[in-house]
Amino acid sequence: MILREYEPKHYGKEFRGVLSIRQYPMVLAVALGVKTSFDDWVKVDKYDALVEACEKYGLHVEPDVMFTTPESQDKSKIIGGENITTTFQKGMPFDKNAKDETVHVIIAKSPEVARKSKKFGWYSVIINNRTFNKPFVDHLRFGKLLGFPDCCVDFFRKYNNWHVYNHPYETLKNTKRIEGKAIGSYYCNNVLMDNIYFFIHHLPCSYRCEATIEYAKKVEAAIEKVEPEFVEYTKKLLKSPLLNFGEKNFIIFDGEMTIDGNVSTIEYKDSQYFSNYARKEAKMKFASEVEKGNKVIVDENTITILKDDEIIVEVSKEEEWFAINFD
Amino acid sequence: MIIMIDVKIEKKIVMLEKYLGFELRREIITFGSNEPHNESFSYGLALKFYNENKALMKAIMMATEIVKDLDGNDDEHLFRGLMFCLLGDMYYLYGDFNRSLGCFIQSLKLSKNDYTTWVGFMFAIRATDNIELFEKMIFNLGRIYDAWNDGELKSLERNDIEDFLEGI
Numbered sequence: 001m002i003l004r005e006y007e008p009k010h011y012g013k014e015f016r017g018v019l020s021i022r023q024y025p026m027v028l029a030v031a032l033g034v035k036t037s038f039d040d041w042v043k044v045d046k047y048d049a050l051v052e053a054c055e056k057y058g059l060h061v062e063p064d065v066m067f068t069t070p071e072s073q074d075k076s077k078i079i080g081g082e083n084i085t086t087t088f089q090k091g092m093p094f095d096k097n098a099k100d101e102t103v104h105v106i107i108a109k110s111p112e113v114a115r116k117s118k119k120f121g122w123y124s125v126i127i128n129n130r131t132f133n134k135p136f137v138d139h140l141r142f143g144k145l146l147g148f149p150d151c152c153v154d155f156f157r158k159y160n161n162w163h164v165y166n167h168p169y170e171t172l173k174n175t176k177r178i179e180g181k182a183i184g185s186y187y188c189n190n191v192l193m194d195n196i197y198f199f200i201h202h203l204p205c206s207y208r209c210e211a212t213i214e215y216a217k218k219v220e221a222a223i224e225k226v227e228p229e230f231v232e233y234t235k236k237l238l239k240s241p242l243l244n245f246g247e248k249n250f251i252i253f254d255g256e257m258t259i260d261g262n263v264s265t266i267e268y269k270d271s272q273y274f275s276n277y278a279r280k281e282a283k284m285k286f287a288s289e290v291e292k293g294n295k296v297i298v299d300e301n302t303i304t305i306l307k308d309d310e311i312i313v314e315v316s317k318e319e320e321w322f323a324i325n326f327d
Numbered sequence: 328m329i330i331m332i333d334v335k336i337e338k339k340i341v342m343l344e345k346y347l348g349f350e351l352r353r354e355i356i357t358f359g360s361n362e363p364h365n366e367s368f369s370y371g372l373a374l375k376f377y378n379e380n381k382a383l384m385k386a387i388m389m390a391t392e393i394v395k396d397l398d399g400n401d402d403e404h405l406f407r408g409l410m411f412c413l414l415g416d417m418y419y420l421y422g423d424f425n426r427s428l429g430c431f432i433q434s435l436k437l438s439k440n441d442y443t444t445w446v447g448f449m450f451a452i453r454a455t456d457n458i459e460l461f462e463k464m465i466f467n468l469g470r471i472y473d474a475w476n477d478g479e480l481k482s483l484e485r486n487d488i489e490d491f492l493e494g495i
Binding site: 065079080082091092093115118119120122127128130131132133134135136137138140154157158 | 361362363364366369370372373374377378416419420446447450453454456458462463465466468469
């Protein structure tokens, strides 16, 4: 296991136990004035505690729809279920007195910004057994209100269609290689968003996107002043090589990657697999074999996993799977 | 969906479809059909015209001209409803949410049971800063839909919808 739990040491401690620690850097980024707003989920019985914690940091909370997880995740029983690409929730109007439900919240420095973000931040919950997707353009408007760069929002518009594209692969194809440097900048490494250790919470248009780098540097610098330990550990993780299979479907390595032509070799001490819980069909069955090894060789057609140079398993590689390193 | 339209107007429709890159004769999905709303207009428009306001305005002009021309038989009446829905989506993308709302209302007057238009209408209400009304509507959509279709709800003005919802 590579990722460890994080306990805030200096800043944002009030949010512990109220908001999920997974979004910790976003809370900081908004509180420190780098990011305009962000959205999250909070248990309704923690809502008042969230408002209180936010007030200490000059933040405003705007509640949106409330939801509960249905007993069954059988999409076939939902009108519009064929278009659901993630786990789905059953929506209901926000009620502060609810016990077990969760509420979607928008958090920003000002009530006006929070409300504007809320307008376009509708979360597609199931209501009376049917899905209600917002107009597609609202995803783009919401992204801009969350501070995502225009180029990345536009890239999302074109390529975030799971039926047709593998977004991370499109990002890779859009990345210009720089002689003597890693494939990507760690400032553009978004894979750990929702897993605590990240500076960006959007899908970048390229792993060397200049707008993303500029923004992430601001986030990093701001957080480093108040919680330097977090930044130190996050940088280490974001510079780790990856084997990427799709959105939220990747293996992170504690190791080093070298590239020789079309062959990438990752030598590692440890690895951790993250699968997309909403797309169980895409789960990599061979991920457990990676844990047993200490070297992965990736070429155009094959992924070879080795332990002390003995082959454990060879797997056919899909075109969209790729190894990537960051500096 | 077969709609018989005057030949001259048909030519303009074909030109608009070529310009937009998608067909306009989408199926009317009713609330009771248990089908999801049709996102072809809103998605297709966003793909082609996002951040392209000049090109989008040209599409709006073309669609508006067709709406003005359509005033003949029942089929043209029905298609006019579809065109108003398209204009609602166009103005929504353009960012003129009041005009978007107006177009969706016109569409629903002509095609009361078009569920896709109802969804567009609700999100236009949300975008015009009436988030609370949007929430009341989305959680009671079946009731409002039926009330509009059977005449119990007399208009789609905000006050009338709010009064109706108060009574539920």
